[in-house]
Amino acid sequence: MTRPTVIDLFAGCGGMTVGFSLEGFDPILAVEQDKFAAATYAANFGEDHVHAGDIADVMNQEIPTADLVIGGPPCQGFSNLGLKRLDDPRNQLWREYMRFITMAKPQVFVIENVDRFSSSPEFHMLLAEVDRGVLKDYEISYGVLNAADYGVSQRRRRTIVIGSRVGKIQLPEPTHARKPSPASGLLPWRTVKDRIHGLPAIPDSTELPDSLTEFFGETMPGMFKGLEIHFRRDPRPISLARYSYVPPGGGRFDVPTDLLPRCWREKPTGTTDVMGRMRWDFPSHTIRTEFFKPEKGSYLHPQWVPGRPRHGEDARWIKGDPMKSVNRVVTHYEASLLQDFPEDYLWVGTKIAIAKQIGNAVPSGLARAIARQVRPAVA
Ligand SMILES: C[S@@+](CC[C@H](N)C(=O)[O-])C[C@H]1O[C@@H](n2cnc3c(N)ncnc32)[C@H](O)[C@@H]1O
Structure with missing residues (x-):
């Protein structure tokens, strides 16, 4: 049986x-302009079908026909709501997207975007194209899906659009729920523990290994795998002191006021999840591109055991037991697992470049659920 192409x-x-290749799809072209991200893709799926450059530079004659096109243009922003037109120069990436659909003539396309996508001008433009433009042969389904509802150990809400010209395809039904009733047949959400428990609490190194590789004729750091991206940072003592007060599920409000940076002291409300600590028994918050900065979200390692207040310490603030708590953010490896990458996935690039790749990705469990839903239509 031939594999459907994507x-x-x-x-x-x-x-x-x-996710799509695990469900039997065969990738025949990937377009990505970030060299390191394209190289990571190439390390795992082969360099032969990767265009490592701007989508606008792919010639029409280089676009093969395919059963499926996945991936949507990044949103340019949410200001300036209202109808926008495809010929607006700011919509170049969407024009490129439509060009690919016209040339590749897929039976189905899948777009992933931020959860607020349906309130963006780009979404309205997409609907207009479905109504009477380039996409008029396609029927679409769309909605916001949470990766945790599809067996991923992370709460990550994304808008998914499935367009089909071979009969409308519904979004996949959840397989997991926060508190499933026995009658629902759903499984409970997977947890942080399910994915990262048992990894070294204190990684050996603060650096990536010293290896180089070549992709697209350029030398780059990599390829790295598994524990090679499980490196630690060396936070300042003041940062360590702050982390030590944050219990699982807690955040900056658990840190004594006099230890907080001035900007937070002066802003006593809002941004509740910053300097947050994960919980072992719950899926993580969304892993973003700067997960290595605790001040950007809920990225502290979940291991924390309350200590006893010492003589003279203010009992309002509970400090973790230093011997039983892990006072660091999750490593790149842990973040990649929470993003549902395979344990042996290969990575190329600098520390910051790899973090960006991890934080930008669609968790494979979510992609896989969509692939499973689409597969019968293109078989
Ligand atoms: C949200 S990320 C995609 C994540 C990917 N779907 C995954 O699951 O790993 C969006 C990507 O679009 C790429 N991109 C942005 N503008 C581009 C362009 N003009 N041509 C090619 N790629 C572009 C960015 O470099 C970024 O890696």
Whole structure:
């Protein structure tokens, strides 16, 4: 049986393709302009079908026909709401997207975007194209899906659009729920523990290994795998002191006021999840591109055991037992697992570049659920 073919646009390091290839799709073209992300994709799926450059530079004659096109143009922003037109120069990436659909003639396309996508001008433009434009042969389904509802150990809400010209395809039904009733047949959400428990609490190194590789004729750091991206940072003593007060599920409000940076002291409300600590028994918050900065979200390692207040210490603030708590953010490896990448996924790039690839990706469990839903239509 031949495998259905897929083109991955704005492919990043290949999160979507991981899920689709696990469901039997054969990637025949991936387009990604970030060299390191394209190289990570190439390390895992082959360099032969990767265009490592701007989507606008792919010639029409280089676009093969394919059963499926996945990946949507990144949103340009949410200001300036209202109808926008495809010929607006700011919509170049959407024009490129439509060009690919016209040339590849897929039976189905899948777009992934931020949860607020349906309130963006780009979404209205997409609907207009479905109504009477380039996409008029396609029927679409769309909605916001939470990766945790599809067996991923992370709460990550994304808008998914499925367009089909071979009969409308519904979004996949959840397989997991926060508190499933026995009658629902759903499984409970997977947890942080399910994915990262048992990894070294204190990674050996603060650096990536010293290895180089070549992709697209350029030398780059990599390829790295598994514990090679499980490196630690060396936070300042003041940062360590702050982390030590944050219990699982807690955040900056658990830190004594005099230890907080001035900007937070002066802003006593809002941004509740910053300097947050994960919980072992719950899926993580969304892993973003700067997960290595605790001040950007809920990225502290979940291991924390309350200590006893020492003589003279203010009992309002509970400090973790230093011997039983892990006072660091999750490592790149842990973040990649929470993003549902395979344990042996290969990575290329600098520390910051790899973090960006991880944070930008679609968790493979979510991609896989969509692939499973689409597969019968293109078989
Ligand atoms: C949200 S990420 C995609 C993540 C990917 N779907 C995954 O699952 O790993 C969007 C990607 O679009 C790429 N991109 C943005 N503009 C582009 C362009 N003009 N041509 C090619 N790629 C572009 C970015 O470099 C980024 O990696």
